[in-house]
Amino acid sequence: MWILLQIELFKIFRRPRTYISFAAIASMILIIQLGLKFDGKSYLQLLMSGISDSFYVPYELILNGYLVAFVILNTLLIHVPLLVALVAGDMVAGEANMGTLRLLVTRPVSRTRLMLAKFTASVIYTVMLLVWMAFLALLLSMLFFGTNDMIIARNDVMEQIGRNDILWRYFAAFGYAAVALSTVAALAFLLSVFAENSIGPIVSTISIVIVLTILSEMKIPLYDNTVKPYLFTSHMLAWKGFFYxxxxxxxxxxxxxxxxxxAILRSLAVLLSYIALFVTTAIVVFRKKDILS
Amino acid sequence: MTSSIIRVTHLSKSFGDIRAVDDLSFSVNQGCVYGFLGQNGAGKSTTIRMLLTLVEPTDGDIEIFGMNLRSHRRDILRRVGAVIERPDLYKYLSGYENLSLFARMSGMKVSRRRIMDQLQQVGLADRADSRVKTYSLGMKQRLGIAIALVNDPDLVILDEPSNGLDPQGIADIRNLILELSRNQQKTVLVSSHLLSEIELIASDILIVDRGKKIMEGPVGELFDPSRMVVEIQAVFPEKARQVMVSSDWKDRLQKQRGDTFIFELGREEIPVFNRYLAQQGVDVLAIRPRHSLEDYFLSLTSANQHVDTFTN
Amino acid sequence: MQTLKLYGLYLFCLLIRPEAAFCQDATDLVQKVKAKLDQVNDYQADGTMKTNVSFLKVPQAQVKVYFRKPDNFRIRNDQGISLVPKGAVSISLNNLMKGRFTALDMGTETADGQKVRVIKLLPADDNGEIVLSTLYVDEGRLLILKARTTTRESGTYEVDMYYGKYAAYALPDRIVFTFNTKDYKLPKGITFDYDDGSRKNTENKVAETKGRVEIIYHDYLINKGVPDALFH
Structure with missing residues (x-):
């Protein structure tokens, strides 16, 4: 199993395509950092417009590394599923397309183990994306913008967190985001089993995530108690809960x-159930699948 | 002494309404080169994929090395090497990396020396570290074979190994198969739609058509003297043709190739037909009986599309 | 003009209240209170600041409060960020009583079981930020217990002061600053919030709500000098 995992990771990280994601994340983060460095105040004024009437707002203190990291996560975690799907959706379908799947499956290795190794490899890739993101978004921002208390805006309240109370929340949030993105990976992985080229599963994963996110974010009472609690996308933003x-x-x-x-733990449980469901289904389907590619 | 390495009984596979393999039974003896013949779409690939557990049979049983394939999948696959159709590999990895990756998946301890030895054998040592993307088709095919052989298998399955190769490549593959069989005592199952390829190397053959077995047996026993294929070369083919198609022999004519007519005749009919042609004023340049699998196949299936497929 | 207005007010006092002398008493009282405050040229103090505003969730903060005559006042948080309500600076008591004003005695009231005199201060300057202040004064100790200030721009503020160790300097141990706020709503489209499924009571909220900021002072350093830099 360990060897299979090593092999899958080797394949992922020897592909030039893999690094597109890392480059994309780096450039997005640098763009946000640059923008906030030069025009962070206007952005904050917009955020704080509701309270600047009643309070003196020390914008230059509020615009610190912790806040910048939060803004980056807020913006980026909506787009990272695309990058996760790029690799996870390719795990089986890509091999089918290349014609290497039949070589893999004729090795003396059980299909279940092969699939588990492949999914684990996608999760590791996802986690590495997040570590990369954490490094750039948090560490780099802390260096560029310094640290201080963090004030973040929610829909109807502003939260202030003491500077010594922040880092653990980031670790928890990144941990949670890893599970949330692994859910996307699991979905892409499942769809990957049905396809013979990777475009299909990648595009369908993204479409599903977009449609469900819209459903999750729409404030329509009809959906609020019926579908919304069961959509995994409703639970993907729960990492923010660690900052409240x-x-x-x-x-x-x-x-x-x-x-x-x-509530966060409940959301976590929902995501984990989805991962289990997607991966189990993927394995069951793959075990019975005729490899004709 | 000869024991069955592969024993297939009543094997069937349906894809929806299409019956790709239909009640196929055969067995492959140890140490032989087993030729598996049929047109494209005859069910060869599906059968081979079932032997390699890529495709689940609808019905029937497969035993390899005396073990049931379903229950001993991994034990069996550990002793099997295969090249299936196109030699598809990880193009963004080098030949060395491809080979070592599959070797490790076969559960082997991999040393650089062993991998390089393997690459040496298929003549790729000097390109070991180039990406497969840059390989020619023949090089990829050789790398595919190196991968199939890397775990020193007892049974080697080659599905259409000569496809797309140049004559030198085809000859190389042929020599390799003979080497594996004669000097390394491996059992080789090789499929092809080219009879000419198989007849030179196979000791036994199986012919399938539309998923069904047409014939199985040792190459030497396959010729039926009562139904020989004869080439008749005429001086004036136009006239010869007129005579032939207006005679009672016209149903025996299989094909015309320029000035050569291919007939299916019984051994004792040859002089009779020759006499008839002479009487009709047809000048015969040569009469040659043909002894090849190709002709044998002709005699088994009279349909003309088969003739076209197998003789071109 | 200015004199005329003052004179008018004085007249007004006489008309409304037969005990017109109280007007004069009120001014005296304010002057006495002011004199007590004037003992302090500057101070710095450590404080604990608690913010209680419906739309702010802020942890308790350690702040430093600096004051220097005549009206330099600053709340600083060197370890973090403190959002200081606007008006909290102008409510510095010295600020209320600077310049010329008219003091009106509004009689006595009981606040926190204590009898206090109520005095309204009308600044002489019509265009000043402060429109009207009401002081609740402990006459015995010459301490302002409560001040309500109506400003031109920022609404009405209320400061409650609780005295202890530093009562001699008229410096409170604890002040509670109450002010009006508008309800806060994040501009749309800024962020996707995490909806944890708990019901939020959004309908009952009134647009105008009260905010409270409380500062508990620990240590005062009085008249030891405060550098300029701290006020910038």
């Missing part, structure tokens, strides 16, 4: 607290 603190009785944010941890 509990409030004490007199309205203070409690350092080190998380507003609604049970």
């Amino acid at each position: 603190s509990k409030a004490s009785g007199d309205g203070q944010a409690i350092p080190g607290s998380v507003e609604n941890l049970p």
Whole structure:
């Protein structure tokens, strides 16, 4: 199993295409960082327009590395599923297209193990994308913009987090994002089993994610309690929950607290169930599949 | 002494309504070169894919090395090497990387020396570190064979190995198969739609058509003296043709190639037909009986499209 | 003109209240309170700042409060960020009583079980930021317990002051600053929020809500000098 995983990782990371994702993430992050470096204040003024009437807003302090990282994650995590699908959707279909799938399957290796190795490899790729993102978005921003307390805007409230209370939240958020993106990987992986070239699963994965995200974000009461809680896309943004603190009785944010941890854990459980469902289905289908490519 | 390496019984495979393989039974003895013949679409590839567990049979059983393929898949595959149709590989990896990757998947401990030895054998040592993208078709085919042989298999399955190769490449493959069989005592199953390829190397053959077995047996026993294929070369083909098609012999005519007419005749009919031609004033330049699988196939299937497929 | 207006007010006092002398008393009282405040040329203090505003979720912050006469006032958070409500600076008591004003005695009231005198201050400057302040004064200790200020631009503020160790300098141990805020809504399309499924009560919110900022002072350094740089 370990050898299979090594081989799958070797194949992923020897492909030039793999690095497109890393380059794409780097350029997106650098563009956001540059924009905020030079015009961060206007962006903040827009964000803070609701409170700048009643408060003195120290924009130059608020625009720090932690906030920049948050803005980057907010913007990027919506697009990264595309990059994840690019590799995960290729795992089986790409080999079918190249004609190497039949060589793989005639090795003395069980198809289940082969599939598990392939999925694990896609998850590792996803995690590496996130580590890369964390490195650039968080570390680089901390270097460029310095650190301070973080003030983030939610729909109807602003959250302030003490600077010593932030890093663990980022680790938790990245951990959660890894699971969320692995769900996308699992979906792309499943669709990959049905196709003989990788365009199909990649495009369908992205389409499904987009359609479901729109459904998740629409404020239509009809969907709110019926479909929304069951869509995995409704739960993909739960990483943000780690940045929301509990409030004490007199309205203070409690350092080190998380507003609604049970909700985040529930979301996590939903995502994990989806991963299990997608991967199991992929394996069952692949075990019975006639390899005709 | 000769034991069956492959035993296939009542094997069938349907894709929807299409019956690709229909109640096929055959067995392959140890150490032989087994030729598997049929047109494109006759069911050869589907059968080979079932032998390699790529395709699940609808019905029937496959035993390899005396073990059931379904229950001992991994034990069997560990001892099998195969090249299936086109030699598709990871184009963005080098030949060396491709070979070592598949060797490791076969559960082997891989040393650089062993991989290089293998590449040396197929003449690719000097291109070991070039990407497969830059290889010619023949080089890819040789690399595919190196991959098939890297785990030192007892059974080698080659599906249309000569496809797309130049004459030198075809000759190389032929020599390799003979080498594997004679000097390394491996059992080789080789499929082709070219009879001329198979007849030079196979000790036994199986012919399939539309998923069904037409004939199986040792090459030497396949000729039926009562139905020989004879080439008759005439001086004036136009006149000869007129005579032939207006006679009672016209149903025996299989094909005309320039001044040569191919007839299917019984051994004792040859002098009778020759006499008839002479009487009709047809000047015969030569009469040659043909002893080849190709002709044999002609005698088995009289349909003309077969003749076209197999003789071109 | 200015004199005329003052005179008019004075007259107004006389008319409304027979005990017109109170007007004069009120001014006296304010002057006394001011004099007490004037002992302090500058101070710096450590404080704990608590913000309680419906749309802000902010942790308790350690701040430093700096003051220097006549009206330099600054709340600084050197370890992090503190959003300081506008108006919190202009409510510095010295600020209320700077310049010329008319003091009106509005009688006494009981606040927190304590009898206080209510004084309204009308700034002489018509165009100043402060329109009207109401002071609730502990006459015995010459301390302002509560001040309500109506400003031209930023609405009405209220400051409650609780005194302890530094009562002699008229410096509170704790102040609570109450102000009006507009409800806050993130501009649309900025972010996808995570909806954790919990019901949020958005309908009952009134557009105008009260915000509170509380500062608990720990240590005062009085009249030791405060460098200019700290006010910038």
